[in-house]
Amino acid sequence: MDDRKKKLTTKSSDAAASDKHINRRPRRGFHVHMTQNFLLVWLDSNIDLENNDECKMTMSKLKKIVDMINPFTDVDECVRFVKNVKEEQAFMIASGSLGQTTVPIVHDLPQVNTIYIFCGNQARHEQWAKHWPKIKGVFTDIIPICKALKQAVLDCDKNLISISFVTTSYGTARQNLKQLDSLFMYTQIIKEILLTINFEQQDFNDFITYCRNIFAENPKALQAVDKLTHEYHDHPPIWWYTQQSFLYSILNRSLRMMEVDLIISMGFFIRDLHNHIAKLHQEQYAGHARSKSFIVYHGQGLSETNFDQLNKTKNGLLSFNNFLSTSTDREVSFNFIRQTIRTSDLVGVLFVMKIEPSIVSTPFANVRDVSYFEEEEILFSIHSIFRIGKIQQMDNDRLWRVDLMLVSDEDPELQVLTEQIHKNTNPNAKGWDRLGMCLIKQEDFNKAQDLYNILLDQTTNDREKADIYNQLGLVKENQGEYQEAIAYYQQSSNILEKILSPTDTRLAASYSNIGLVYDKMGDYSKALSFHEKVLKIDQTNLPPNHPNLAASYNNIGMVYDNMGNYSEALSFHEKALEIYQKTLPSDHTDLAAAYNNIGWVYRNKGDYSRALESYERALEIQQRSLPPDHPDLQDVRKSINIVKKKM
Known part of the structure; x- marks a missing residue:
């Protein structure tokens, strides 16, 4: 079933996302990024x-x-x-x-x-x-x-290690993902994606080429790039990470700033580093008699804003959105934060972390024997999650101790949150496309465009190109850049017209997107033309009560309403309503949208009593199916008040 965008219930058109190949290496030129924080x-x-x-x-x-x-x-x-x-x-x-x-x-x-x-x-x-x-x-x-x-x-x-805070006191099941720290969600998705990708030598070569370009005027950095080129497989990933060279800096910054093109280009190293930590964890802790919990320390300076957020999240969850270095020696971490408050305006925080070795969901390992500096250090993989415990002031008003406990995937609140994220981030999409869809949903459109431009450049498959052009069109549509959106959507449909039957429902989804953008642009004749193409395909392929047929009637009704042809608009909206009444539960939001659209037509005609009747039916359904503060509820209530004043 292809998703159609409808008034009040706009949906992304992710045509056949489930059969996408997993995308790997970018072959295009990268943006010139800062490489350090x-x-x-x-x-x-x-x-x-x-x-x-x-x-x-x-x-x-x-x-x-x-x-x-x-x-x-x-x-x-x-x-x-x-x-x-x-x-x-x-x-x-x-x-x-x-x-x-x-x-x-x-x-x-x-x-x-x-x-x-x-x-x-x-x-x-x-x-x-x-x-x-x-x-x-x-x-x-x-x-x-x-x-x-x-x-x-x-x-x-x-x-500058990025930290996310997740309040759980009101129940993570009701967590609004747009209110959730986006980095918490992005790093979880990135981690899941990277573990599904088979990287190749070319991925490494592309990253080396990028590094040579950005360090062209830095002889010392170029020497480090040469060393990485020739010796990458001579040393373990943890050795490279703890060397704190350009590799360490680029990785930390790209994850902190969510620079998706750099994350994609460094994906091979992030995965290698994670796998190395996981392997050591298995050797050091799994199956051993030693299962006693232990304490590690991490010192970090936090801004006043982040420290306030930490205080508000007591008993909630905290995630480090990067690889995390900790020490078994309290004084090492404590001396670091004492130095931090002497040289900055930051609040010094000593994180005291209780670790259960049996937890395998977040790999961690003692890296002394494989570290560049051969220091006693416990290194955690990306996106380690802790429960925040006691927060207490130390011997200075800018020095604080915060107790943390490593959380396993079996933690009930984390389970609910993880399921919520998974459910709402296009779980059927494959590879980096899933992150792109998430970025669009979170309205992070510039990053989404960066990602899809990379995916477009790396594929030679026409079907994949059509899907990527569609997503770029969706990005531009959401940014209000309608001419560019039309151009991308048209490129998608041009490809689909060459490889699909003229009556294929995937073409209908593409035409529908173009029609909706023309409607937003006020070009109603073109909008109507594309929606009629969609209706013709739907009538060929679908049974008379199919929801997508209702969506086509709805979209044509919207265009006629905008054109001022209210009798035709009402006719098409009533056809949509009839299908929804037969096929959807009585509290479905699409049913509410149909009543709302009919209310708009009657309102535009000046038939305020019938408009009020339709709006009230829409409101009744929405009150049963939507949270009290949902914007659709607010819109319908506003329409009801306007109509009542006109009666």
Whole structure:
């Protein structure tokens, strides 16, 4: 059955999603993304990267630590840039004179992490710099700045691990997925998708090509890319991850920012890393007599907003939407958060995590023997979920201890939430298409477009192309870009016309989408033409009481209503209502939509008593089938009030 979009009950047309192949590698050029969670701003009136060798040498040293460096010689331009930084943390190096002017303006911006003063007269500038906590020193040499910066960016990455909070006190069964933190849902879906895909050597090659392009002007990073190219299979995935090279940075940022094209390109590594942790978990814990629970620690700085959310979610669920490093040594994690509150405005949180080794749904493992640094560390796979316990203040009003307990898939509330997510995220779709449909449902249209553009470029199958063009049309339609939506829908139908019978119901779905967009554009004659094509196909293939036939009558009725031909509109809407009355339960929302549409026709005709009667029938059904705050209920109540005032 193909889904048709109807007034009040718009549905996605995912033609035959269940028989899609699992999509693998992208072959198109990637967007140029930030590769790290931070950038560097360098402000000095003497910067001259064309002619000054000292400036070139300074830039070269900084490039070994931060990929994105933004040099400025003008204070106003620099300030404008810093104020427009939204998603990254900004480190700043400023000359003494320009810093004295700029620091008071940018110091309290939350995106400004740390400031270093680089000058020729240390004693002079230390006098004013000591009044600004984010200034971490006044230097006359770039080398100590680089040393401090290297540690600061590592700490920054650790504090930017994405966390989702899920309140369960009101029952997860009623969780509105649009109110749920989208990253919680996306990372769960990504994890499920990656475990179904068979990656190939070409996936690895494509990622290496991408890295060579973005690091073209960074010799040190290119050396790391060369090492990955030639030695990837010589070291285990955990070794590469704990090396904290560009691979670590790109992975952390792409998952935090949900940059879907990068996630797809790194899919091979995410899966390899997960599988390595799962294998170690099996070796270390499964089937062993040692089943006693144990404690690990994780220190992280949270913004005031995230900390408030944590407090509101006590006894609820918390998920780390990335791979999570923890320590068996409390002091390691505690020292990290003490350092964090000294050098930032963040709230330091010591997560104390109780772990049951028998839990296998979230793999974790001691990685000391396979880690780059050979340190005692417990590494959790992506999307580890914990129950939030006691939250208590420590010896400082910005230091807090939070007790967590690792949750298994058998946790009742998590089970209900997982089932709800699965049910509402197109479970029949295969591979990355499922994520795309979820992004559309969550109204994350730009990311959905990125994903479908990649899938379009990677397929040579006409049927898959038709489905992807349809989804791109749906994205553009939802964005209100109707001409582009028509173009995509038309490309989909052009392909289907070549490979399908003229009476195939999948063509009807494609024509229906085009007709509905033309209706939104006010081009009613074209809308009517496409809806009549749909009706002809439906009448050929379907029994007289089929719901899709009712949908065709409904859509034609809508067009006639918009054209002012109310008698024809009423005729078609009544045909739709008759089918729904025979085939649907008495509390079905499509039945309510049919009454609502008839109410609109009578209202437009000026027959307010009949309009009121139809609206009230629609309201009666909706009150039985929809939550009290549903927008469709509000719309019908509004229509009833308007009609009553006109009577």
